[in-house]
Amino acid sequence: MSSDLKYIGQKIIHVVALMVLISLPIWVIRYDVLVLKNNIPEQSATEYMEQCLLFATMLCYGYIGYQSKQYRKTFYLISAFFTCMLIRELDSFFDQMVHHGFWVIPALVAFSAISYALSDRKNTVINLKQFMENKHFPVLVLGLAILFVFSRLLGMGSFWHQIMGDAFIRVVKNIAEESTELLGYTIIFYASVNYLFFYLNTLNNKKSCHRNNTIIKS
Numbered sequence: 001m002s003s004d005l006k007y008i009g010q011k012i013i014h015v016v017a018l019m020v021l022i023s024l025p026i027w028v029i030r031y032d033v034l035v036l037k038n039n040i041p042e043q044s045a046t047e048y049m050e051q052c053l054l055f056a057t058m059l060c061y062g063y064i065g066y067q068s069k070q071y072r073k074t075f076y077l078i079s080a081f082f083t084c085m086l087i088r089e090l091d092s093f094f095d096q097m098v099h100h101g102f103w104v105i106p107a108l109v110a111f112s113a114i115s116y117a118l119s120d121r122k123n124t125v126i127n128l129k130q131f132m133e134n135k136h137f138p139v140l141v142l143g144l145a146i147l148f149v150f151s152r153l154l155g156m157g158s159f160w161h162q163i164m165g166d167a168f169i170r171v172v173k174n175i176a177e178e179s180t181e182l183l184g185y186t187i188i189f190y191a192s193v194n195y196l197f198f199y200l201n202t203l204n205n206k207k208s209c210h211r212n213n214t215i216i217k218s
Helices: 002-022 024-035 045-067 072-089 091-097 104-118 121-133 137-154 157-167 170-217
Strands: none
Touching: 002 024, 002 170, 024 045, 024 170, 045 072, 045 170, 072 091, 072 104, 072 121, 104 121, 121 137, 137 170, 157 170
């Protein structure tokens, strides 16, 4: 009975935490529009939050690869994918601070990661399959779908011009587009953190089993 109540309590805490996390895009958007009085430009709290979530996502998969030789090539490849996304998000910054056309760097990162992963193709394919079979994969795909499809379709200028006509207000369009985009990044981050805990628990369990077997044999 006590174990059941403990499990239910943990799930309730998890649900509340998820609700708080999902509310993040709204509060950041409100801060930009109502406090900073901007229309969510490239340099805004919303954009910075997206970049932070993307950076944290990249670190999650990179850390799994760092901790595990078995999963290293696969998760460095996944981390490189999100690294390319981050560099793309920082495109305007690099254009101003470095030089225009800095976008070629993501291509080099992707090429290096793919080459590294293909150096052990069999193991990479097996690990990718396990990655996609994980219960957190659909959540990750949902976040990517919201980011790459839903937010782009919702943010089409022609759509909002048809709705509002002569009363078109750009900040309304930006709020709709950027809030769903930030929601996508939030869900991706949520799935990635769960992946991190899952794989770290898996690695810890393997280490514990190895230690126990060593003790028994000795």
